[in-house]
Amino acid sequence: MQKSEPEPWLRGTHSEIPAVPRAVLHANELTQEDLTSWCDELNEQELIATPSGLPSIAFHLRHIARSLDRLLTYAEGRQLSERQLQALTSEADARCTKAEIFSELSAALADSSARILRLGGNQDTLNQPRTVGRKNLPTTVAGLLVHIADHTQRHVGQAITTAKILIAQRGQIL
Secondary structure, X not given: OOOOOOOHHHOOOOOOOOHHHHHHHHHHHHHHHHHHHHHOOOOHHHHHOOHHHOOOHHHXXXXXXXXXXXXXXXXXXXXXXXXXXXXXXXXXXXXXOHHHHHHHHHHHHHHHHHHHHHHOOOHHHHOOEEEEOOOOEEEEHHHHHHHHHHHHXXXXXXXXXXXXXXXXXXXXXX
């Protein structure tokens, strides 16, 4: 799938936003574009397929959406809610429609971008200490933001790789 324009970080957008949150916003935009480009044409059976034992695309998309919420909760200085913990355990559940999967992802990316903007990007905010998980592992707001972009792009790559396999095997899996 050839792109006709440069990736979001090369478009000169969000120039008024400090570098760290800007990079995460660009990663969110790239996530939406890449997953739409590679996965939008797949059907529901393909979205939940696990070729060669790989995790399904549906899992990756749900995991991206829900991990954005969890990581931003930590960046905001809060602990996870019971709802977030329950959502974590259902990421591999194959009982959902294509529309539900993409709707959850799009909503999560939009919500994530709004929350990143609310956090701001001044050095004092970025250096604020935060903890992650039940073990309260130490990090900072900046550390969480960088991890959000990195973690999201890792799962985008895995989803795209799985999509490429499914597209190549179309005649065999349908």
